[in-house]
Amino acid sequence: MTAFDEATWLAVLFLIVAALYAAVGQAGASGYLAAMGLFGLAPTVIKPTALALNLLVAAIGTFQFCRSGLFSWRTFYPFAVLGFPFSLLGGSVQLPMHVYYPLIGIILILSGVQMICSAITKKIAVEAADAPPLLPALMTGAVIGFLSGTTGTGGGIFLAPIILAMNWVNARRTAAATAAYNLLNSAAALAGAYASIKSIPSALPLWLLAVGIGGVAGSLVGSWYLSARTLRFILAAVLLVSGTKLLLS
Numbered sequence: 001m002t003a004f005d006e007a008t009w010l011a012v013l014f015l016i017v018a019a020l021y022a023a024v025g026q027a028g029a030s031g032y033l034a035a036m037g038l039f040g041l042a043p044t045v046i047k048p049t050a051l052a053l054n055l056l057v058a059a060i061g062t063f064q065f066c067r068s069g070l071f072s073w074r075t076f077y078p079f080a081v082l083g084f085p086f087s088l089l090g091g092s093v094q095l096p097m098h099v100y101y102p103l104i105g106i107i108l109i110l111s112g113v114q115m116i117c118s119a120i121t122k123k124i125a126v127e128a129a130d131a132p133p134l135l136p137a138l139m140t141g142a143v144i145g146f147l148s149g150t151t152g153t154g155g156g157i158f159l160a161p162i163i164l165a166m167n168w169v170n171a172r173r174t175a176a177a178t179a180a181y182n183l184l185n186s187a188a189a190l191a192g193a194y195a196s197i198k199s200i201p202s203a204l205p206l207w208l209l210a211v212g213i214g215g216v217a218g219s220l221v222g223s224w225y226l227s228a229r230t231l232r233f234i235l236a237a238v239l240l241v242s243g244t245k246l247l248l249s
Helices: 003-022 029-038 043-067 073-091 097-121 134-151 156-165 171-192 194-199 204-224 228-248
Strands: none
Touching: 003 029, 003 043, 003 204, 003 228, 029 043, 029 097, 029 228, 043 171, 043 204, 073 134, 073 171, 097 134, 097 156, 097 228, 134 156, 134 171, 156 171, 156 228
């Protein structure tokens, strides 16, 4: 496969991933990681590229959820206060690929299974509180911030299942909060990974265009049309597919 064909196919995959993830308030980093892993890109290319794509889609999603009135500062800031500095720290850590992919794959699959169970067995609160308990939220934000920075994800893919499992916030406000969390932590992790920025490929502008289109489409659908239960099932499917791809990479 030529470099042009590879870049084009990755652009198509990135567009699809961005649309699916944006619908549930996610920016798609784990999907981008999986796609690039399948194409055999170097680890020094994968992490900063995924973060750059994640940053754009997270910005689009945050804007759409704010415009629809779903974003709540009180929901977001307890996770962000420690999430930002710990993500910056994690961004400077480069895990070996043989540790990196299996670790994230397992985490995503377990999160996906939990999402399915919660969607099937629990009554989904449409009017849940939008103020998570402060101390648990601070600690959750810190741990996920470091993990997301280390792995090159925005962190929302780990944060959303925890918020919903604890019933801290309803599904729509969770999607809005995790979109903003992805934006903040992707920026921090990218800054922490500055040593790898020189490895970003020349095809990045094409890929940014693809995820921009997908992010706009997905966030519009997610912020206006999907039910809380549907959001949980979509997130579970995305988690399971991404986790499986990472384990097989």
